[in-house]
Amino acid sequence: MEVNRGECIDLKRERETSTIVSEDLAVWWAGGRVQLEERRALERYFFNNPEFDDAVPPSCLSYKERYEHVLAKGTKFIAKLREWQAKDKQAQQQDKDSVDLQLIYEFRTLLSGPLATALFQQSFPLRLHFAMFMPTLLNQCNEEQQRRWLTRAWHMDGIVGTYAQTELGHGSYIRGLETRADYDVEEEEFVLNTPTISAYKWWPGGLGHTANMVVVLAQLYIRGKHHGLQTFLVRIRDEQTHEPLPGIDVGDIGPKMGANGVNNGFLGFRNVRIPRDQMLMKNAQVLADGQFKQAAHPLLIYGTMVFVRVIIVRDVMFQLLQAATIATRYSAVRHQSPIDPNAKEPQILDHLTQQVKILPQIARGICFRLAADVLWAFYQRVMKQLETKDGSGPLAELHALSCCLKAVCTQDAVEGIDVLRKSCGGHGFMASANFDSIHGLAAAAFTYEGEHTVLLLQTARFLIRQFTDSLKRKVLPASVTYLRNAAPLSWGDNLLENAARALEISATGQLRDAWQWQQEQRQSHSRTEHQVNNLAGRRLAAAAALHGHAYLARNALQQLEQLKRSTNQGLFELLQQQVELFILDTFQRQLGAILKWNSVNGQQLKQLEQRYEQLLGILRPNAVAIVDGFDFHDRVLGSTLGCWDGRVYERLFEEARRNPLNQETVNHSYHTHLKTLLQPSKL
Amino acid sequence: MEVNRGECIDLKRERETSTIVSEDLAVWWAGGRVQLEERRALERYFFNNPEFDDAVPPSCLSYKERYEHVLAKGTKFIAKLREWQAKDKQAQQQDKDSVDLQLIYEFRTLLSGPLATALFQQSFPLRLHFAMFMPTLLNQCNEEQQRRWLTRAWHMDGIVGTYAQTELGHGSYIRGLETRADYDVEEEEFVLNTPTISAYKWWPGGLGHTANMVVVLAQLYIRGKHHGLQTFLVRIRDEQTHEPLPGIDVGDIGPKMGANGVNNGFLGFRNVRIPRDQMLMKNAQVLADGQFKQAAHPLLIYGTMVFVRVIIVRDVMFQLLQAATIATRYSAVRHQSPIDPNAKEPQILDHLTQQVKILPQIARGICFRLAADVLWAFYQRVMKQLETKDGSGPLAELHALSCCLKAVCTQDAVEGIDVLRKSCGGHGFMASANFDSIHGLAAAAFTYEGEHTVLLLQTARFLIRQFTDSLKRKVLPASVTYLRNAAPLSWGDNLLENAARALEISATGQLRDAWQWQQEQRQSHSRTEHQVNNLAGRRLAAAAALHGHAYLARNALQQLEQLKRSTNQGLFELLQQQVELFILDTFQRQLGAILKWNSVNGQQLKQLEQRYEQLLGILRPNAVAIVDGFDFHDRVLGSTLGCWDGRVYERLFEEARRNPLNQETVNHSYHTHLKTLLQPSKL
Incomplete structure (x- = not known):
């Protein structure tokens, strides 16, 4: 059996023929060259250390063994991370005895980022000490309590x-x-x-x-x-x-x-x-x-909830793109089902039906990123305002937007991860493909820190207030200004503008429908306000979700304006295509709502669909180079199907060989059980 | 801590106030009183036997331990099942030495049915001996080979x-x-x-x-x-x-x-x-x-593939309804989020947003059942025809329909199970809720025995042939006759007829679009036929999926006509409501395609949506009694959230206490690892 240790031929060719520079994307994605190199250095520091290798695939362990394994590894991880930070900070001559807020935040980020994903895949038990316990002490202890607990807690002193x-x-x-x-x-x-x-x-x-x-x-x-x-x-x-x-x-x-x-x-x-x-x-x-x-x-407590949701949008965006990277590379390595029966079986990524599963998920992840960045900047701006003056106005908008995006992005990310998993056929079902762990984390985020429907209904309450304000011609916050625009869709030359506007009109229409339904329930029946809200719940939640999709589309278009100035031409074109695919894809997925609240004729729909399919063909040749640009280390992906070298079948095998069940050719339960059944005397 | 050993108050009240007779549904569902009692007797035979209890929750075992556990249990299962069958057959004085075909089929059914679900939840290694190995020997051995291998294999003689x-x-x-x-x-x-x-x-x-x-x-x-x-x-x-x-x-x-x-x-x-x-x-x-x-x-080989797909439609229907039963009972026990802040927190099933997650899945499962029964009868009819004359005509239709329903039903079942899991919030995420195992089996069925997209494209090939036949005014097979009807939607008084017809028109429109797209690609470019098919792949798959939805809706309406004669009034009304909810729900989910290919005005949509929400309210009071009627034994559901008595919190706890990790108050890895980190000296 030939085992090829290098990059496989298919991926090599994909990279050679791509027209984009993956490293440009990687630099932009990391937030700059320095950040990219720092992250790479940190990853090398850990991944080159054999202490952090797993002797046995964690998915083969018992629940108890898994706990023991991650606790041991987690303990080493914290210790090594402290060493790394100490080295880093010594240069800056910081006072190591006082608790450094910046340090805590950095630590928290490291414990939730790609590094921790690589080491644990399904998280580890010490994370919450830094992610929730320390921040709560910081926010809710008075000064005396802070003196007593904070330094001890930071040092994990008992x-x-x-x-x-x-x-x-x-x-x-x-x-x-x-x-x-x-x-x-x-x-x-x-x-x-x-x-x-x-x-x-x-x-x-x-x-x-x-x-x-x-x-x-x-x-x-x-x-x-x-x-x-x-x-x-x-x-x-x-x-x-x-x-x-x-x-x-x-x-x-x-x-x-x-x-x-x-x-x-x-x-x-x-x-x-x-x-x-x-x-x-x-x-x-x-x-x-x-x-x-x-x-x-109370606004400060509010603030923490908002913070966590902002982080979640970023987390699921990463998870979606991890899954997209795995599926893209696998689809470039896997050959199946001839398009032409006389030709060789093509890479499955050449099937249009495969492109439509994968490429829109990449675009979706990138546009989630554009929204996550804006949301984070908005959060920081509001928090700063709160320190100096009354920021309750923007806080309400921030709160609604974070609820909405948390709900919509987790939903779409979970769905996308599942589509990507299924796009890898049977092998996507293997634990070693790692979709399972990625999906599990995103699925947890769908529910925790504000259950999906609860958050949509909270968003809807804000939207209904804005909608009634809009009827009174009041000025509305930026993210909902479109509610004041009562003009119907006017289809112009700019397809993306048409699509984004159609989404906004749909959100407005759905919101008006929910509001009118509330009014009807109020007037024609002797119902309490709360019963009215319950009866309108389904419509309100639908309006909030549409608002989220409209926001994501509009925001992506707006960010593109910024990016035109801040990126080189190649990178800008790449991002422009991603935004275009995302908006056209969102339009298709929301087609029911779009056609319910807009008048779009068959010719216009045809134009849009043709462009959508055309774009898939345009993006296909760069697909591998684009996911390379997210610069996920193989350890972060943790997938037999998604590694940089594309040695899919070899890795599936290597992983199977490591399974403890395969260390013996005959399992003892053959002798204790199966053998009895196979004796003819048994009858 | 009070632990209530009886039926919880909420479920007791649900059952007392329901207006339907669960047992009537149970009898119909099982196919008759005799079948129902036989199944119950078999379940008692196994479930009262402590040999089949699990000492440790299987989800806590290592992969190797799990294998050893299921092999031991599977061996006992086969042996006991033989005892049961021997007892059963002795009365009929069958020749025990020859291989009885009927016996193999029965055995195969037992090994894949609710009993095996209850005992293994994630299947077991001996199943394929009877499900695939024996049938292949039967179908592909010549007579001499049958004599040599069949009896030995049936007896598992070595x-x-x-x-x-x-x-x-x-x-x-x-x-x-x-x-x-x-x-x-x-x-x-x-x-x-x-x-x-x-x-x-x-x-x-x-x-x-x-x-x-x-x-x-x-x-x-x-x-x-x-x-x-x-x-x-x-x-x-x-x-x-x-x-x-x-x-x-x-x-x-x-x-x-x-x-x-x-x-x-x-x-x-x-x-x-x-x-x-x-x-x-x-x-x-x-x-x-x-x-x-x-x-x-070759038709005979074809036949086996069809058989397996027919079975899969039935399997995922059961899985969807298992999940629906769990979610319904949990939603009647769980109290959360006041509708009126001055009142007690309601059962979450009282929230309209919860009803819309759960009730349509029950209706979906019931309508899948109506289709699975028809498909099974169709399969048997065609197989009988094949023995006597050339049945290649109906075989092509049967093949296409089985491909299509396998693809559409697995997709919708997987999606439904996921919606139901999410409807149970955090607790739905626990392994002990068992959505995980149920979802895993359905998700596997989505891919195996014909990958989803591959099957849709196979269906589409058949549909395109029928469509071009329809242009030539040829007679079409029953399941696609609607393709000949070119009349646009005429909205009448019968909402369900409107919805079913709108779905058929959408399927026809989408098919015509795919076909025209193929024509365009052929004419305007120098593409091969295979490239043309690839470029039309997305549209073809969409047409096939729409055909599946249209078929399910139309079939449900047709079956209702039969049921009017064969069921009592109470049961008929129940099934009628389920069919109505299913069709309105399908309409809403396919709204994009419906509005693309039909002209439906705002007033008509409003009417439909109002009836949809009204139905949810009508069905709510009988929800628990309906899922009781599926008569899933607690062991089949295997869920802490879904048991008949509703003791959700107690069971979550009992299950947690059984976890081997919880058998010690302090895990040894505290001493070997964590303790070191907690020493102040470490710095």
């Missing part, structure tokens, strides 16, 4: 923490949480309890067997009076022995569809006491005598 | 087999298979070889470590001359030791997105010799002197 909000019985509707903290005035302590089975904390990452301290959301009661949800810092495991402390019932919630490295846990309290100063007191205080003081700036 | 067709490099396009069998005239033997890595057999179920004999598809060469694909029977493991025989390279291909109990394997040959009489000789013979004789009736 502390590994997580954030416990969601309960078995309550997710999206956090006011329904049942865990309670009763203040005991005599002892100056809070007493935590889990009153019912549905009140158990359920889901926090790292909670199962890893964290020894937890930030807990619980309903505060003082002398039987309810004071809303507050945040408490609770030690749950002994600092030395790691045994759960008295009254603590903690464990792992078990295997999931994905993200199986997280060690998600459950947690119950039975009369667990903590001192008064372990309620996080920045936003609300309980004094020794039981007096309660609210001092919150 | 034989456990599988069917090896797909290779690492070739799936859908089987002419591309590379494994070769060279006839050695001197020795009167075939010599099997795997010439390249891509020629390795890859995917056959049970091949990894279980099967000791394999039916192999290979390219036959006699004195260097190619004689097409033939089928060979090859022993690959020693009958006594189970060790791979010389020249055999065999093993497991590794973990997958689902179906992880199958033990899918790879297989390579290096000069493996088998006697001449182990080529299966019913359809083609090689004589001792190397003469080759073709005697195939």
Whole structure:
């Protein structure tokens, strides 16, 4: 059997004949040459270290073995990352004893970025210590508490923490949480309890067997009076022995569809006491005598939620493009089903039906990126405004936009990853293809940090307010200005402008329909406002989703204007084609809504569809070079089908050979079970 | 913590207030009272036997442990099933020594039905012995070979087999298979070889470590001359030791997105010799002197492919309804997000946005069933015709319809299962909810036995022929008669007739568009016929999918006419509502195509949408009683969220407690790894 160790012929030819420069795209994609080289250096630092290789494919491990494996690897990862940062920072002569905010943010980014993807694929249990536990301490401790906890937590000095909000019985509707903290005035302590089975904390990452301290959301009661949800810092495991402390019932919630490295846990309290100063007191205080003081700036809490959603848009964009890279390379290596029965079987990427599965997903990922960048800049601008003056106006728009894009982008990314997986046929179904892990992470993001439908309905509430404002001819925020434009579609020469405008008109039409439906329900029946909203729910959610698609299309067009100035011609053309494909693809996918709310004739539709198919043909020859430009390291892709060298079949085999089941030619269960069945005497 | 052992209050109330009789549905669904009771008795026989309980949730096992677990359990399953059948058949005094065809078919059905789902969830390695190996022997052995192998194989007398067709490099396009069998005239033997890595057999179920004999598809060469694909029977493991025989390279291909109990394997040959009489000789013979004789009736091979696709439509229908049952019960137990903030949180099934996720999937499953029954009857009719006369006419229609429905139903079932999983929020993501296993099986069916796009294009080829026939005013087969009706949509009082007709017009329009596009490409460019087909691929596939949707809608309406006579009034009304919801839902989902090819005004759309939402409200109170009527045993559903008693939170907990990781309060990797990181001295 010939095993070729170099780049396979197909990919070599693809790269040689491409008309774009992948490295130009890579530099732009990374945000600059320096950033690109930094990331590459960091990746080399880890990937050249054999400590981080897996002896056994993690998908072959038991759930328990997988935990042990990722905890060991995660521990080494944190230690090495500290070494790397220390080296990096020494040059800048920073004070290493104080907690550096910038450092925490950098750390958090590193723990969620491509490097961590490469090392863990399904995440790991120490991530939330930095991603949620530390930020909560930063945001919600008063100064004294910060002094006491922050440096220790940063150094993990006896502390590994997580954030416990969601309960078995309550997710999206956090006011329904049942865990309670009763203040005991005599002892100056809070007493935590889990009153019912549905009140158990359920889901926090790292909670199962890893964290020894937890930030807990619980309903505060003082002398039987309810004071809303507050945040408490609770030690749950002994600092030395790691045994759960008295009254603590903690464990792992078990295997999931994905993200199986997280060690998600459950947690119950039975009369667990903590001192008064372990309620996080920045936003609300309980004094020794039981007096309660609210001092919150609720907008700041709001801000954290927005932040997480902004990050998620970026995460799923990466996941979608990982999947697209794998599918593109595989489709250039796989030969199947002759187009001409007398010719050799072509690369499957030559089939138009394959192009239409893959190329629009690349375009989609790139346009998600254009939106994620804008959203991030918007977030930073609003946060800065909040520090100085009242920024509640832009905050509402930011909140709505982040809800909407989180919902729409996770939905489309999950769907896209699935299309890409299916485009790889049977081999896409193998765990070693890694679509499974990628899909699992994106599918989790679809639900967590604001369930999909809940977020669309929140967006719709904002849109309905804007819509009624538009009827009063008020000025609207930038992202919804189009709601004021009542003109019907006027089909011009610019196909993309036609398509983007048609999407906006559809969103407006759908929103008006939902609003009118609410009005009708109000007038003709004796329904409460809440029943009215429920009955309009499906229409409101549809309007919010259409708004998201319209926004993504319009934003991509606007960003193109900027890019014309900031990129070289080759790169600009590439991005222009991607934006074009994205908008035409969105138009096709939303065709029902478009034709419902616009008048587009057969000739116009034909023109658009022809251009769409033509574009696929134009982009086909550069497909491999484009995905090369995302510069995903083979370890990040983690896929037998997607590696740079295209040695697909060899890698599928190598991975199968590493399976512990294949280390013996005969499994012992043949002797203990199967053999008995195969004896003729058995009858 | 209160643990309620009975039916939970919510489900009790749902059942008490329902206006339908679940048992009536159950009887109809099972095909009659006798069939229902037989199935229940068989389930009791197995489920009351503690031998078939799992000590550890299979999702917690390593890949190797899972294999050992399912092989042991599968062995017991086969043995017990034989006992059950023997008891059953003794009454009928059958000859137990001859192979009974009926018995094989029954066995095959049992091994793929709800019972096997309950016991294995992700299938098991012995299934293909009965599902593919035995049927191939039956269909392709000549009489002498049947005498030699059939009884032994049926009794598993030293034989456990599988069917090896797909290779690492070739799936859908089987002419591309590379494994070769060279006839050695001197020795009167075939010599099997795997010439390249891509020629390795890859995917056959049970091949990894279980099967000791394999039916192999290979390219036959006699004195260097190619004689097409033939089928060979090859022993690959020693009958006594189970060790791979010389020249055999065999093993497991590794973990997958689902179906992880199958033990899918790879297989390579290096000069493996088998006697001449182990080529299966019913359809083609090689004589001792190397003469080759073709005697195939290729239609019979065709027939097997059709059979498998007919079965798949039924399989995914069951999978979709399993998922719908789980989601419906969970949505009646889960309370979240007040509709009115002053009231108690409602069952989430009261949210319209939740109803629209779940109820249409139930209707979809029921209408898939109506189509699967018709397809099965059609299949049996055609097979009977083939025995007596030339049935090639109806066979082409049957083939196209089975391709189309396999493609469309697997696509929609997979999508539906995913929607249902997401409707259960975070808990739907838990492995113990079992959507993961259900989705995995359906997702596999989307790709295997004819990849989705390949099947749609095969359907389209048939449709294009029918379409050009229709232009010549020829009589068309029943399933495509509508292609001759050129009248535009005339909107009448019957909403369902309007919707079904609009779908047919859309399919016709899309087909005409694809055909015209082919014509244009032919005329205006110097393209080959194959290039033309490739360029029309996207449009052809879209036409075939629309045809499938139109067929499902029209068939459901037609079946309703039959059901009016054969069911009692309550059951008929229930089925009528399901058909109505299915057709309106299909209309909404295909809105883009509908509006592209039909003229439907705003008022008409509004009417349809209002009725759609109204129906959701009408069906809501009976939702739990309807899914009860599918009569899935809790073990079949295998879900913490979907059990009959609705004890969701208790079961999630019980399952988590059984996880081996939770058997120790402190995992040893704390001491070996995490502790070091938590020492302040580390810095």
